Amino acid sequence: MSEIEHVSANDLELSRSRTLARLICSHHVYHAAEAFQDRSITYCASRRVSQRSWSNIRNCFAYPGGTSDNMARLNALSAVFLLLPAAMCMDMALTNTRNGHGLIGYGINMYKPNCAFACRAAISSCTLDCSTMMEMEGMAMSMDDMMMETSAECYATDNAFLQTMAYCISQKCEGLRKWELEKYWKDNIPGTSAVQPDPKWTYQESLDKIRSAPNETVAGGDPLNQTMLVSEDDWLAIWNAQDSFEEAEGKHGKYSIIVIVTCFALPIALSFLRFVPLPNTLVTQFNAWVIDPPLWGTKQKQPLAGGLGLMPTRGQALFIGYILLINVVLSSVGYRSSQPNAWYPGSVRNEIITLVANRVGALSFANLPLLILYSSRNNILFWVTDWSHSTFLLLHRWVGGIATIQAILHSIIYLQLRIEAHTHAEESKLPYWIWGIVGTLSMSLLLPSSVLYIRHKAYELFLAWHVALSILTIVGCYYHILFRFAHQWGYEMWIWAAMAVWGFDRVLRMLRMAKNGLRSAVVTKVDDDYVRVDVPDVAATGHAYLYFPTLTWQFWENHPFSVASTATPQFVRKSKSLRDEESGSSKKDELKISTAAASSDSSTHGPAKLGLTFFLRRQGGLTQQLVSRDSLPVFVESSYGTHVDTSRFPHLVCIAGGIGITAVLPYLRSHPGSSKLYWGVRSAGIVHAIDDELLKNVDKEVFVGSRMNIREVLQEEAAYAGEGGVTILVSGPGGMADEARIVVSEIGRQGKVNMRLVDEAFSW
Numbered sequence: 001m002s003e004i005e006h007v008s009a010n011d012l013e014l015s016r017s018r019t020l021a022r023l024i025c026s027h028h029v030y031h032a033a034e035a036f037q038d039r040s041i042t043y044c045a046s047r048r049v050s051q052r053s054w055s056n057i058r059n060c061f062a063y064p065g066g067t068s069d070n071m072a073r074l075n076a077l078s079a080v081f082l083l084l085p086a087a088m089c090m091d092m093a094l095t096n097t098r099n100g101h102g103l104i105g106y107g108i109n110m111y112k113p114n115c116a117f118a119c120r121a122a123i124s125s126c127t128l129d130c131s132t133m134m135e136m137e138g139m140a141m142s143m144d145d146m147m148m149e150t151s152a153e154c155y156a157t158d159n160a161f162l163q164t165m166a167y168c169i170s171q172k173c174e175g176l177r178k179w180e181l182e183k184y185w186k187d188n189i190p191g192t193s194a195v196q197p198d199p200k201w202t203y204q205e206s207l208d209k210i211r212s213a214p215n216e217t218v219a220g221g222d223p224l225n226q227t228m229l230v231s232e233d234d235w236l237a238i239w240n241a242q243d244s245f246e247e248a249e250g251k252h253g254k255y256s257i258i259v260i261v262t263c264f265a266l267p268i269a270l271s272f273l274r275f276v277p278l279p280n281t282l283v284t285q286f287n288a289w290v291i292d293p294p295l296w297g298t299k300q301k302q303p304l305a306g307g308l309g310l311m312p313t314r315g316q317a318l319f320i321g322y323i324l325l326i327n328v329v330l331s332s333v334g335y336r337s338s339q340p341n342a343w344y345p346g347s348v349r350n351e352i353i354t355l356v357a358n359r360v361g362a363l364s365f366a367n368l369p370l371l372i373l374y375s376s377r378n379n380i381l382f383w384v385t386d387w388s389h390s391t392f393l394l395l396h397r398w399v400g401g402i403a404t405i406q407a408i409l410h411s412i413i414y415l416q417l418r419i420e421a422h423t424h425a426e427e428s429k430l431p432y433w434i435w436g437i438v439g440t441l442s443m444s445l446l447l448p449s450s451v452l453y454i455r456h457k458a459y460e461l462f463l464a465w466h467v468a469l470s471i472l473t474i475v476g477c478y479y480h481i482l483f484r485f486a487h488q489w490g491y492e493m494w495i496w497a498a499m500a501v502w503g504f505d506r507v508l509r510m511l512r513m514a515k516n517g518l519r520s521a522v523v524t525k526v527d528d529d530y531v532r533v534d535v536p537d538v539a540a541t542g543h544a545y546l547y548f549p550t551l552t553w554q555f556w557e558n559h560p561f562s563v564a565s566t567a568t569p570q571f572v573r574k575s576k577s578l579r580d581e582e583s584g585s586s587k588k589d590e591l592k593i594s595t596a597a598a599s600s601d602s603s604t605h606g607p608a609k610l611g612l613t614f615f616l617r618r619q620g621g622l623t624q625q626l627v628s629r630d631s632l633p634v635f636v637e638s639s640y641g642t643h644v645d646t647s648r649f650p651h652l653v654c655i656a657g658g659i660g661i662t663a664v665l666p667y668l669r670s671h672p673g674s675s676k677l678y679w680g681v682r683s684a685g686i687v688h689a690i691d692d693e694l695l696k697n698v699d700k701e702v703f704v705g706s707r708m709n710i711r712e713v714l715q716e717e718a719a720y721a722g723e724g725g726v727t728i729l730v731s732g733p734g735g736m737a738d739e740a741r742i743v744v745s746e747i748g749r750q751g752k753v754n755m756r757l758v759d760e761a762f763s764w
Contacts (some may be wrong), residue, residue, distance in 0.1 A: 018057055056724035096193045097486035105250030106257070108490050111242040113176055116184045119168035119230055120238040121342075126224035128161055130154035139220030152190040156197045159209075163227040165189060166206035167214060172235065178204070183616050237342040237570065244338035248355045249489075250302040255330040255359070256366035256494070263323060264381070270319075271385035274440050280648070280725055280754040288748030291315035293755050294600035298742050301734035303547065305474055307721065309397070313741075316391055320398050326388025326507025327367070327402050331360050334659050357413035363498075364406035365477065371399045372498050376505040376544075377640060386644065390763045397450065405442040412438045432483035439476030441539065442469045460557060460621070474498060513547070516540075521548070521634040530659065531618055531626050535636055536611035541666065542641025550633055551625055558637065559622060560762070562662035565613040565694055612636065613694075617659040643757050646671050653717045655710060655740050657732020661690060663760040664731050668698050676700065676717070680708040680732070710739045718753040730761060737761035 055274040062305040100108040111117040131150040155161055169181060186204040189197040210227055218228040281331040294300040304311060306447040312320060335355050337348045344351035373379055374396035381387065400490070418424040427433055446469045455462050478495045487490065514540050523533040533546070543562045617622045626632075643666060646652050650673035657680050668675055677700035681687060684704050717726055737759055744757045 002763045005614060037575070047578050049124075052054060052191065087235070096195055097488050098192060098194045099487040100490045102734050103253035103493060104246065105253050105254070105489040106490075107363055110246040110249065110489075111715060113175075113180065113184060114239055114243050114246070114275055115173040116169050117183070117188070117242060118235050119165055119172060120188065120237045121159070121242070122168075122234040123153075123224060124150075124218060125220045125312060126161075126218060126222055128154055128158045129225055130158050137209060147217050152193060152196040152433050156190040156199045160224050160226050160228070162189070162199060162201055162206040164214070164218070164230070166203055166727075167210055167227060168230045168235070169203065170207055173382055181221075190225070190606060222678050233340070234342070237340040237345070240338040241341045241343040244336055244341070244351075245343070245355075246632075248335065248358070251334045252359050252362040253490070255334070256362050259326055259330065260366050260370055262326065264373070266322065267385045271387065274386060281751060284756070285751055286752045287756070288745045289314075290740060292748070294544060294723060294738070294741070299734075299738055300741055301759075301761055303452050303456075303734075307451060307456065310394065312394060316394055320395065322394070323398060323402065327406070328345075331356070331363060331406070335613055337360075341589060342637040353413055354417065357410050357417075360406040361410035362491070364403045364410060365491060367399050367403035367406070368474070368477070368494055368498040371396060371403055372501045372505075374399060376501065378505045378508040386642065388759070389641075390761075394764075400450070401447060404447050407440045407443050409669050411436065413471075430483070432480055435479035437476075439473055439480055442472040442476055445469055445735045446473070460554065488542075507566075509545075509637055512639075516636040516638065519634050519636060520631055521546075522631050523629050525627055526615070526689045527683050529683055530686045530689065531616045532689055533561075533614040533616060533625060533626070533634075534610060534611055535634055537615075538612050538636050538638070539610060540612055540636065540638035541566065542639050542643065544614075544636050544638035544640065546614070546623065547635040547637070548626070548632055549635065557622060558635075559666050560640070561614045562641075563612055564615050564662040564665055564690070567610060585612060587695060595761050612638075613663050615689065643667075643670070644729075646727045646729065646758065647673070648755075648756060649721070649727050650674060651717070651721045651724060651726040652676075652714060653714070653726055653728050654678065655728065655730040655732065655736065656680070657708075657736040659686070660731035660733070660736075660761065661686075664729055665690075665694055667729055668695070674699075677716045678713050680706075680736070708736075710736065714740065714743045714747065718755065719754060721755075723754075725756075727756045727758060729758040731759075734761065734763070 002334060018190060018692065058579070102108050104110060127148045128150055131148045131154060134147045134149045138763060164753075169185075173181060181203050185206075186198060189199045199206075206325070214229050216225045216228050218224050219231045220234055263479050293314055294311045295314050296311060300311050300313055303309070335352055337351050339346070339348065339351075341351060344354075373381070374392045379389075379392055382389070415424065418427055446466065449462070449465060449469075474495060481491045481495065519538055522534045522536075526532050540563050543560050545558045545560050547556070547558045551557075616626065618624050618627065644666055651676040652667065652671040652673065654668060654675065654677045656677065661677075661679055661681075664677065664696050668677060670709050675698065677695070677698055678689075679700060680703040682705060685704055687704065714728065717728075720726075728740060728744050730737050741757060741759065744755055748755045
C-alpha cells in the first residue's frame with residue numbers, strides 16, 4: 001500500500017489532518033484555469049504537507065466512484081502542484097511576474113518544452129535541504145504537520161534538485177536542441193519570476209556531475225536529497241495536463257481572433273460587393289427579397305410590442321445570425337480530455353467544463369472591442385462601408401447580449417465548481433473573484449436597462465447609467481485578470497483593445513469639436529413644433545453633434561442634428577400670419593409649392609454667409625429649453641455621416657416627414673439626374689422656414705396636416721422611372737420609413753422596375 005494512503009487512526013491526528021487539508025483546499029486551485037496562477041506566482045515557494053494529510057487532500061478533488069492507489073497519488077500531487085497562497089503572494093504577483101506579450105499560442109508559450117516543465121512540476125513540491133519551514137498563522141501544528149517552502153535561490157543552488165532535473169530532462173526531452181534546453185534551464189529552473197537568480201550550473205554542467213544513473217524514485221512531496229528518478233506516473237499526469245491545457249488555451253486565442261477579425265472584415269467585404277458590376281435587375285430583386293424587408297412582419301423602425309427593441313431587416317438579421325453562429329460554434333468545439341491528468345484526476349467532466357468556462361470567458365473578452373467599435377461615432381467601418389450608424393448600433397446591442405451571456409456562463413460554471421469543491425466561501429473573498437463579480441454584474445445590469453422603451457423615455461438617464469456601467473465592466477474585467485494572472489497570459493490584451501477603441505473615438509470627438517471652437521448660435525422659433533439654429537462661420541456636412549454648455553447643468557449633453565444648409569442666407573422675412581399659411585394650404589393643388597412662389601412671397605435675400613443651419617423639433621429636454629434663448633454658446637462636433645451615392649439610377653424620389661427634410665436636402669442638391677420631393681409636415685411653419693435657397697429648383701409636393709399616400713406615390717414614381725430605374729430615399733418617422741420599405745420591396749420583387757432603397761431615418 002502506498003504511503004500516501006496511510007492515515008493515522010488517532011482522532012486528534014485525523015482532525016488535525018482534516019483541518020490542514022481544508023486549509024490547503026482553500027488556497028489551491030482545482031481546475032486547469034488555476035494552473036495559470038501557479039506559474040504566475042511561482043516565486044511563492046511550493047509547499048509540502050505531511051504524508052498523513054494526503055488522503056484528506058484527496059477530498060479536494062473528490063468524485064464519485066472511489067480512488068485507487070495511483071489515483072490517490074495523483075490527487076496528492078494535484079494538491080501540492082496547484083497550491084495557491086493567493087492572499088499571501090498577491091502583492092508580489094503584480095510586481096514580480098513576467099509580462100507576456102500577445103496571446104497564448106501567439107507570442108506567449110505556457111509549457112514549452114512541456115517535457116521539461118513536467119519534470120520540474122513533478123518535483124517542485126519536494127523538500128530540499130535548503131527548504132525552510134513555514135508556519136500557518138492561527139494553527140497549532142506539530143513538526144510533522146509543518147509545511148515547507150522552497151525559495152528561488154534554493155532551487156537555483158541545490159545539488160540534488162539540479163541533478164535530478166537534468167537527468168529527467170535528458171531522459172524525457174530527447175530530440176530538443178541543446179540551446180533550447182539551456183534556455184529553458186536558465187529561465188525556469190529557479191521559477192518563473194521576472195527577477196530571480198540564475199542556476200549555479202548550466203544544464204550540461206548539472207548533467208555532467210551525475211556519477212551514476214539514479215535508481216530511486218521520488219514522488220511529489222517527498223524529501224529530495226540526492227539525484228533521483230522522477231515518478232513516471234507523476235510526470236505523465238502532469239505532461240498530459242499541461243499539454244492538453246496549453247492546446248486548449250491556444251484555441252481560445254485562435255477562436256477569439258477569428259471572431260473579432262471576421263466581424264470586422266465581413267462588413268467591409270460585403271460592402272465592396274456594391275462595386276461588382278451586376279445587372280440592376282438582379283440587384284433589385286436580391287435587395288427586395290433578401291436585404292431590405294423586415295425579418296418578420298411590416299415593422300422595422302417602429303418599436304416591437306412592449307418597446308423591447310427593433311426588428312432587424314433581413315440583411316441585418318443575416319449578419320446578426322453570423323455573429324450568433326460563430327460565437328456558439330466556437331464556444332462548442334475543440335475540446336479534448338487527456339487522462340491521467342494531474343489537475344483533474346479521474347474527472348473528465350471537471351476537465352471539460354473548465355475548458356468551456358475558459359473558452360466562453362475568452363470569447364466574451366474578445367467581443368468587448370467589437371462591442372465598443374460598433375457603438376462609436378468614429379467607427380472605422382463607417383469610412384470603408386456603406387452601412388448606417390443605425391445598423392451598427394443594432395449590432396452593438398446584439399454583440400453586447402452575446403458577450404453578457406458568455407460572461408454569465410463563465411461565472412456560473414466556476415461558481416458551481418467552487419461550490420462542489422467546498423471552497424467558495426474562501427475563494428469568494430479573493431480580489432480576482434470580487435472584480436469578476438463586478439464585471440459580470442455590470443454587464444448583466446446593462447442588458448435589461450438598455451431596452452428601447454427606457455432609451456426613448458429617459459435617454460439622458462439611460463446614457464449616464466450606460467456609461468457608468470460600461471466603465472465598471474471594463475474596470476472589473478481588467479482587475480479580474482490582473483489579480484488572477486497579472487500580465488502573464490495576455491488576456492488583458494482584449495481589455496486594452498477595447499480601451500483603445502474607446503479612446504480613439506473620444507480623442508477624435510474632441511478634435512472635431514476643437515476644430516470648430518466655441519461659437520455663438522442664433523436661435524429662432526419657427527412655430528410651436530420647430531426651432532431653427534444658425535451657427536455662423538462653421539462648415540460641415542451630413543450631421544453634427546451640438547453641445548450647449550450653458551443651457552443646462554449637464555454641460556456634456558449633446559445630440560445629433562442633420563445639417564440643413566452650409567450657408568446661412570441673410571434675409572429679412574416679411575410678416576405673414578400662421579393662419580394665412582395654413583389657409584393657403586387647405587387645398588391639394590396649393591400643396592404643390594413651387595420654389596419661385598415660396599421665395600418671392602416670403603423673404604428678401606442678401607449675400608449668403610458661411611455657416612450651418614439646423615432645424616430641430618421641440619420634443620422636451622434640450623430642444624424645449626432652446627426656445628427661451630435668442631443666442632447661446634455652442635460647440636459643434638462635425639462632420640459625421642456618409643453621403644450615399646444615388647447616381648446608379650437617373651431618377652431620385654425623396655420621401656420626407658417633418659424634420660426629416662434636413663437629411664434629404666443634400667441629396668436633392670447633389671443628385672445629377674431628375675429628382676422629386678414628397679414632404680409631409682404637421683404645420684406650415686417649417687415649410688416657410690425652408691426657403692428657396694434650400695429647395696431651389698426642386699420639384700416638390702408638400703402635404704401639410706394631411707397623410708401622404710406613400711404606396712400611391714411610389715407606384716406612380718416607379719411607373720414614371722420605367723426602365724431607367726429610381727432611387728427611393730426616405731427620412732422621417734418610423735411608420736413612414738416602414739411603409740416605404742414595404743412598398744419598395746413589393747415593387748422590386750415584381751421585377752418590372754429597378755429600384756434602390758436608401759433609409760436615412762435615424763433609429764435608436
